[in-house]
Amino acid sequence: MMEPNDWRLHGQERYLTDAQLRKATWKAPNPKWNHDHCEFCFAKFSEQDGDLHEGYSTEGGKQWICEQCFQDFRETFHFTLVE
Numbered sequence: 001m002m003e004p005n006d007w008r009l010h011g012q013e014r015y016l017t018d019a020q021l022r023k024a025t026w027k028a029p030n031p032k033w034n035h036d037h038c039e040f041c042f043a044k045f046s047e048q049d050g051d052l053h054e055g056y057s058t059e060g061g062k063q064w065i066c067e068q069c070f071q072d073f074r075e076t077f078h079f080t081l082v083e
């Protein structure tokens with residue numbers, strides 16, 4: 001559940017409200033870019049063992065959100081899950 005002053009919130013409503021997200025496996029977009037972080041809790045996505053491999057991404061894989069944060073914030077942010 002989300003708390004009103006959840007530590008993970010730091011202005012994401014400016015760019016993630018009504019976001020259309022797709023469940024995806026994280027893949028390096030280019031050889032120099034080897035990880036991303038969850039927009040909320042900073043959990044790391046990469047192709048390495050021990051990091052997250054699956055999450056929810058915005059169009060073009062620009063932003064990533066982990067499973068837990070997606071569940072916690074989907075109602076507040078009106079996330080839409082697209083196939």
Ligand SMILES: [Zn+2]
Pocket residue numbers: 038039040041042043065066067068069070
């Ligand atoms: Zn997260």
